[in-house]
Every structure is written in C-alpha cells, then in structure tokens.
Amino acid sequence: MAANPPALTVRRNFPRPDPALVDRFREAVTGAVADANGRRGALSWQVRQITKAARFCGVALTVRTRARDNLAPYAALGFARKGDVLVVAANAYDEASVAGDVLLGMARNAGIVALVTDGMVRDVEGLDAVGIPVFARGLTPNAPHRDGPGAIGEPVTLGGVIVHPGDIVVGDANGVVVVSREAAGDVATALADVAAREAKMDGWVRDGVVVPPWMEETLAKLGVTHLD
Secondary structure, eight states: OOOOOOOOOOOOOOOOOHHHHHHHHOOOOOHHHHHTTSOOOOOTTSSSEOSSSSOEEEEEEEEEEEETHHHHHHGGGGOOOTEEEEEEEEOOOOOOOOEEEEHHHHHHHTTTOOOEEEEEEEOOOOOOOHOOOOSSSOOOOOOOOOOOOOOSSSSSEETTEEOOTTTTEEEEETTEEEOOTHHHHHHHHHHHHHHHHHHHHHHHHHOOSSOOTTTTHHHHHHHHHHOO
16 A cells, blocks of 8 residues: 655755845835846735735745645744745635634744735734734635645745745735845846936936936837827
C-alpha cells in the first residue's frame, strides 16, 4: 500500500534580500514601485484592502494551500521572520476563509507585517484590532479545515503575478506590488528617477498646465488624423 503523501512541503531556507535593500522601498507608494518595476508587478484588483490598515513593506513568505484549508498558513508562522509578508495562494477560492483574526494575531506575534491572499478572510473587526494590513479577495464567515496538503517557501501565483519566497512586497490603499528579489536593487535605484518625474509633473499641475508638454512631439511622431 502506498504511503499517504505528506500534509506539508516546506522550504525553510530560501534566499532573502538584504534588509537595507528592503528599507529603500518603505516610503515608496505602490504606483511608484510599479513604475520603477517596468510598469508591472501589481496584483489583480481582486486582491484588495480589507482592513483599515493598508501600508506595508516586507519580504514574501509564500504559502500554497488547497481550497477550504489553512493548515499551511498556520504552519508558516513557525518559519516567519520579523518583517515577513504572509503571501497565501488559495487558487482564488471564495467559499471559505483562509485566515481570521486568531491566525493574524499570531502572525503579528511572529513578526509578520501583512497578509496578502487571493482567498477569503473573516472576522474583520478582529482583523482591524490586530492592526496589520490584510489584502484578500473578500470576506466570508465560513471557516476552513486544517488538513493540508500545502506548501511553504515555494513559488506561488496569485492575482496574476508569480511570487517567489524572498521577493519584496509593498502595499497601500492602491493595491499590492511584488518586486522580484533579483531585480530589487535595480528597481530601488529607479525609484529616484520615478520620484523626479512625478515632481516634475506635479509642478506642471501647480503651474496651471492643461496639455502635457510632451503631447505635441509625441503626436508628431505617432501621427494623428483630424476629422474636421
């Protein structure tokens, strides 16, 4: 008789970015991070802000779980490091929650700074009391089981983005952006250029500009047909 498969697969020691590199993203808004990241990396709008708290920045601790189960997210708490973001891929299952205020309270105790999931959560008042940001597909009172199978510390896909353990994750009221660990240095450097462009455009608005200065040259290159 074949042995039962294990309930969990765990990768405990995955590469993590230098904390100083993560710190370079802490004050950046998600729009700027996405721009610096080649205008990509944002999760689908369906992974949305649930709690009053929204702003966070940290390192992805990835979890994959099956529908209607949260054994793996609970088990991941034992492998968390201070500053981690618990990223839980639940295959967008929406008939039961993947986390509630008890799990999130323990996550906060473990040093986790946010939960990001394409599944559902519950206990919104309790989540607000815990105080760390939660981004999820939505809310449901239905509870999960704790049977597995699941995986911790492996690449996952949620919200249309592949997230590797050790990636940098930034969130605010506009959404969530993931920056790969390998590209994080270049993206952090590009943030300065993005900030300079934003400051320039803000200046145009303050000065009463109506049409962006680049419009005439751009249309001359791309072409325009006037109908009257």
